[in-house]
Amino acid sequence: MSLLSLGAEPLVGRVARWAQERPGDPAYTFVDYSERREGTRRTLSWAETHRKASALAVRLREVTSEGERAAILAPQGLDYVVAVLGCLYAKVIAVPLFAPDLPGHGERLIRAVDDSAPEVVLTTAEARPGVERFLEEHPVKEVLTLDAIDDALAERWTPPAIALDDVAYLQYTSGSTRAPAGVEITHRNYGSNALQLFDAFDADPATSTAVLWLPLFHDMGLIATVAAPLVAGNNAVFMDPVAFIMHPLRWLQVLSEYGDAFTGGPNFAYEYCAGRITEEQKASLDLRGVRVFLNGAEPVRPSTLARFQEAFAGCGLRPESQTPAYGLAEATVFVSNGRWDAPAKITVFDRDELTRGRAVPVGEPAGDGGDERVSRLASAGAATGQHVLIVDPATRLARPDGEVGEIWVHGPNVARAYWNNPERSEETFRARLAGPVAGLPEGPWLRTGDLGVVHEGELYVTGRIKDVIIVDGRNHYPQDVEVTAQEAHEAIRTDHVAAFAVPGEETERLVIVAERSRRAPEDLDPAELAKVVRRAVNARHDLRLHDFVLVPAGTVPRTSSGKIARQACRHRYLDGTLQG
16 A cells, blocks of 8 residues: 555554554654743654554543534644544544633633534543633533543544545534535545645655644645544644744754654744744754744735744754645635745736736835835645645636636645535535536535735635625735835734725725734824824725724734634724723
């Protein structure tokens, strides 16, 4: 059997394979910073991983049955990995969530638990008291404590017959534009996307090490941390997201320990590292061994790629290691990426033409760029093991290269449905082309809701359909306006700006909500700042700014994956609950 083909075997079956072939090799390593500043490492070998997953599977089958749901309400750690794999072993549908004490996500947790209706909740001894308080209003049949399960139960485990099209888990979306929905990820989706990601990382079997901090309940964290290492028996080293947020240096320090490593994160993580890690701290870093810094899960800013490269070039960071990517939960996670062996491709497009739906490349503007009317976009490269097509969402006809439309995806990694939502599933997962395209199927296609364009064979993501700001009949992409606003004055916090439209008498009106930066002077006049932003937006976009709201840090809502939740911010603005 080829390591890089799924075949008829579900990917989870490879745990047992590595447990037999390389029982003592490290499988998953958790760096725990809760007790010691330098962290404590805890590792499961492949044999230990298999044994613990088998024991959990036996216990699950004692309290529930195949096809039922088991919600994981546990903190980041090795127990979480075992919870996911144990559910797959038992043929129980996992629902990767988080402990109720995770700040800022209480409503999302309630909606996901109510929607999935799990029979079982998996947690840890430490988190159990909080989980039990949460379950007083959301009762379930059984609560299992992961770190109290007897490994000896593994002796009683017998593998069930798992088909590739059986549902493996429900991935709840982060809810940037709608209420969270459970994406049904099958074993085929899970395995196919892990293979696609492994290929994109150009990882060496059993040698390359994954180093990550992404939350395991998020699609990117789950696939990169838990699934991708299964492909060829590689080691995954991970930490709690809070450990990264408190001290971003930790992420790069762990990466520095490996001569062959790959990692990934959203754009804000790279911006955060470049802004927070000091020159003195950089002296401890050696990033020569990092082959891929995947940048995805939110819009990739060319300015962030440049800033991260400038900040860490002295630490051995190779320009080609920064790899922009595109993906979404409905495609399991991963869709396309830039080349891993070449620097990220940045193309400058005429902004006015983009608003008209055409991608027209132009040269870099001369001068200081203060009045430039261009958009710099990072290429998300080409799809791996799947098809990507740009389609007119109204006519369902494919658009030629250079024309903006909705991004449609077809491949073995595309999920089949939303849990308990047939109407929305039909709309999203079963789209069909209205006209033939040579070499491509008529359907079914995934409608991503994202806008993009193919230029010179590569995908550029321009925005979300629901976020597009339409003023006087012209389309404006909010991320462009947000960059203009944050670059207008140092008082505005980078990557913490939301631009959106509100109803007007004759046309939509532009509103910008921005968080106050730590660099803002104490005597800052918000009215004067608004004037500066207004002038910049008018000059660069020919847009009139209806309202500018400066808010404290932490006010602009974000999804669980770190994306700016523009629609949520818009709702708070309209109902007057923004703290200005």
